[in-house]
Amino acid sequence: MHSENQKHDFEPKIIAFVCTWCTxxxxxxxxxxxxxxxxxxxxxKFPCTGRIDPVFILKAFQQGADGVLVSGCHPGDCHYIAGxxxxxxxxxxxxxxxxxxxxxxxxxxxxxxxxxxxGKWVEVVTDLTEKVRAMGPMVEFKDLALEEQWSGxxxxxxxxxxxxxx
Amino acid sequence: xxxxxxxxxxxxxxxxxTVDVERVAEEVGRxxxxxxxxxxxxxxSDPGQxxxxxxxxxxxxxxxxVAACSPRMHEKTFRKAVEAAGLNxxxxxxxxxxxxxxxxxxxxxxxxxxxxxxxxxxxERVKKNRILPTITVPVTKRALVIGGGIAGIQAALxxxxxxxxxxxxxxxxxxxxxxxxxxxxxxxxxxxxCIMTPKMVDVANHPKIKLYTYSEIELxxxxxxNFQVTIKKKARSVDEDKCTGCGVCMTKCPQKKIPNKFDQxxxxxxxxxxxxxxxxxxxxxxxxxxxxWFKTGKCGVCQKVCGPGAIDFEQQDTLIVEAVGAIxxxxxxxxxxxxxxxxxxxxxxxxxxxxxxxxxxxxxxxFERLASASGPTGGKILRPSDGKEPKQIVFxxxxxxxxxxxxxxxxxxxxCMYTAKHTMLYHHKVHDGQAYVFFMDARTPGKSYDEFWRxxxxxxxxxxxxxxxxxxxxxxxxIVVMGxxxxxxxxxxxxxxxxxxxxxxxxxxxxxxxxxxxGISYDKYHFYSEAHAKLRPxxxxxxxxxxxxxxxxxxxxxxxxxxxxxxxxxxMTLFSRDQMEREPIVxxxxxxxxxxxxxxxxxxxxxxxxxxxxxxxxxxxxxIVAYVNPGVCAGCGTCQATCPSKSVELDGYxxxxxxxxxxxL
Numbered sequence: 049m050h051s052e053n054q055k056h057d058f059e060p061k062i063i064a065f066v067c068t069w070c071t072x073x074x075x076x077x078x079x080x081x082x083x084x085x086x087x088x089x090x091x092x093k094f095p096c097t098g099r100i101d102p103v104f105i106l107k108a109f110q111q112g113a114d115g116v117l118v119s120g121c122h123p124g125d126c127h128y129i130a131g132x133x134x135x136x137x138x139x140x141x142x143x144x145x146x147x148x149x150x151x152x153x154x155x156x157x158x159x160x161x162x163x164x165x166x167g168k169w170v171e172v173v174t175d176l177t178e179k180v181r182a183m184g185p186m187v188e189f190k191d192l193a194l195e196e197q198w199s200g201x202x203x204x205x206x207x208x209x210x211x212x213x214x
Numbered sequence: 215x216x217x218x219x220x221x222x223x224x225x226x227x228x229x230x231x232t233v234d235v236e237r238v239a240e241e242v243g244r245x246x247x248x249x250x251x252x253x254x255x256x257x258x259s260d261p262g263q264x265x266x267x268x269x270x271x272x273x274x275x276x277x278x279x280v281a282a283c284s285p286r287m288h289e290k291t292f293r294k295a296v297e298a299a300g301l302n303x304x305x306x307x308x309x310x311x312x313x314x315x316x317x318x319x320x321x322x323x324x325x326x327x328x329x330x331x332x333x334x335x336x337x338e339r340v341k342k343n344r345i346l347p348t349i350t351v352p353v354t355k356r357a358l359v360i361g362g363g364i365a366g367i368q369a370a371l372x373x374x375x376x377x378x379x380x381x382x383x384x385x386x387x388x389x390x391x392x393x394x395x396x397x398x399x400x401x402x403x404x405x406x407x408c409i410m411t412p413k414m415v416d417v418a419n420h421p422k423i424k425l426y427t428y429s430e431i432e433l434x435x436x437x438x439x440n441f442q443v444t445i446k447k448k449a450r451s452v453d454e455d456k457c458t459g460c461g462v463c464m465t466k467c468p469q470k471k472i473p474n475k476f477d478q479x480x481x482x483x484x485x486x487x488x489x490x491x492x493x494x495x496x497x498x499x500x501x502x503x504x505x506x507w508f509k510t511g512k513c514g515v516c517q518k519v520c521g522p523g524a525i526d527f528e529q530q531d532t533l534i535v536e537a538v539g540a541i542x543x544x545x546x547x548x549x550x551x552x553x554x555x556x557x558x559x560x561x562x563x564x565x566x567x568x569x570x571x572x573x574x575x576x577x578x579x580x581f582e583r584l585a586s587a588s589g590p591t592g593g594k595i596l597r598p599s600d601g602k603e604p605k606q607i608v609f610x611x612x613x614x615x616x617x618x619x620x621x622x623x624x625x626x627x628x629x630c631m632y633t634a635k636h637t638m639l640y641h642h643k644v645h646d647g648q649a650y651v652f653f654m655d656a657r658t659p660g661k662s663y664d665e666f667w668r669x670x671x672x673x674x675x676x677x678x679x680x681x682x683x684x685x686x687x688x689x690x691x692x693i694v695v696m697g698x699x700x701x702x703x704x705x706x707x708x709x710x711x712x713x714x715x716x717x718x719x720x721x722x723x724x725x726x727x728x729x730x731x732x733g734i735s736y737d738k739y740h741f742y743s744e745a746h747a748k749l750r751p752x753x754x755x756x757x758x759x760x761x762x763x764x765x766x767x768x769x770x771x772x773x774x775x776x777x778x779x780x781x782x783x784x785x786m787t788l789f790s791r792d793q794m795e796r797e798p799i800v801x802x803x804x805x806x807x808x809x810x811x812x813x814x815x816x817x818x819x820x821x822x823x824x825x826x827x828x829x830x831x832x833x834x835x836x837x838i839v840a841y842v843n844p845g846v847c848a849g850c851g852t853c854q855a856t857c858p859s860k861s862v863e864l865d866g867y868x869x870x871x872x873x874x875x876x877x878x879l
Contacts, residue, residue, distance in 0.1 A: 061879065068286075076284045079313025087324040090331055091314055092875055093285075095799065098817070099851025099867055104876060111879045127755060128850030129733055129819035138855065170318075 098131025363391020365763025438758030
């Protein structure tokens, strides 16, 4: 299991998009069972993985996430009948797109964790954290975010000064 | 500007041990929009809730974030508290800093930083929360019960006795189910027919129960309180209104050698038949596959002898639509027939037991029919092969059950008890006979159950051998049973006259297809899943659908009856109001943006998306847009992620809220 005292040079930011009924409950179970895992992950709860728009993943990378996890109910177990199937299709296509624009797919994990699988949640989160830690920070999208700011808003005193000088 | 109140809970020491709650309160208090932040030992306690309510009023808070346990635990508690203080409950969110933080991390610094992040994200989210009014939907106070065994009968009678109309649908020609087949019941040995048939008559005579036998569920539409169910009434070929149940047709029918399924195919019936004499309704059915008229176009004897002229060869299947508010599913079980392994099934058969090949190797239900006074042998225990009385009988338990390597890992729960009953019935009927039982463990929890099992050994002289059987084979007119007695560690060989297998209990065939029509979930064995294993054992996760009996898992009669009454009580709770409230987490369409591509309609698993016409004042059609029926929508949000023009939004999980959370990182 992950040792919390070990110091690392780089602590990745991991965002997890999970469904309420299976994975969120599975993560709750990991808590009630007092399992330990790296504290890098931040969980966002959705009713269903079907609700997760790929834009959120892009947004997360843009906001500084180094790894993103999407997790829901096992196929056939969806609380909303078929939401996870729609999610699976959507992400299969979306991964291709990410690959095309040059994102290392190791940064995006997709898994099924049921409400009874606290251990699997720990495993999935730990694996992704360690993998992304080895890969180092994700810079591409943060640079993009900066570019966006260049074209839009003047938000540093240096820029303001330069602007005023014109 | 929002005035957010943040309340950090210590949860005794559960959170404060690893999270510096004071620091979290202090840091979060500095976030823009946060007007008040505090920590408290037990936020969910009465003083804790009072603290929240007081702060809302005194600080004029507009939104509330409670950082404590999982929202699955106390979201309802705090939303209620917030509502009591005059805020809309959906302006309150919970940040999970216990299950997702303090319990899973040991490093205080790391956990505190994470807790600050989690609360910060929720603060940003709650700013975008909107007031959501509760949605009320009307409730149709009629119930549908699927399956007319003891579970369905009990549920139907309980609901009907409360004055609500019940529609009871049964696939077979008569209600009664498996309980009607049993001879006597454990642990009291009272005759099953004697306690079952009066209940069946009560169903037939109840003014509030509408009975559809020989019928199946074709289609289920709608949602809690408002289901539309299409029932297929199969052609009986007998007019139910005209038939008096005199039975002349059955005595005159020339086709007399058709195996009767009710008698486990050891008894015979005619082509026009009722499955058993006490059938309800007592209206025969023509088995079109075996009737000479339907096969050759000749005969028609039944039509000629029928006084009231009830025989109708032209009858067709009819479809009936019924509106109901709640559904009780009680489709029951079937016994695992090891003789015929269904194609493609992951379950392995028991070829070594010769079931289906050796005629005197029978299953437990067949023994019930042999022992039943109304059975094919009139209650005498006779071998199916030659009609002789078996003097040595071997019972084998756990056939199919508790055998992971064969594909079924669960315990069928009733076999230990019914085998003990079988040894008693056998001893009562064949005084000089000897019963042997091969068993793994005797599982007899239940009132007076263990006493009953011990009685079978101590008073009724059954010999229990702990160990399993490896092989059965025919030798002359005997069946040689080769097994082991593990308590003394020897091989055992018994020359038996008859072998009874306690085969596993499985859900009814087609349980999965029915589940798909109803939109309820089932496990890998096709037993239906309850909403919560402990706290909601009779409800499905799909609102408005309830479970009773062995369709949910192996059960004995008292348990089945209790669950049926519990399901009925749940239905009555729903029917106690004219309108019901539901969570307003539903999708809404922004009509200005909708282009009417209906991608949302294609992905909606509930059929909640309808087409809506937008017309100008002159009535000219401007465009057709999507409309989400708030009563049907389950709130999964798949439509929103699918919509290419971002014109549909799921309340409570809007893009704005989620982006705000991501941006708070």
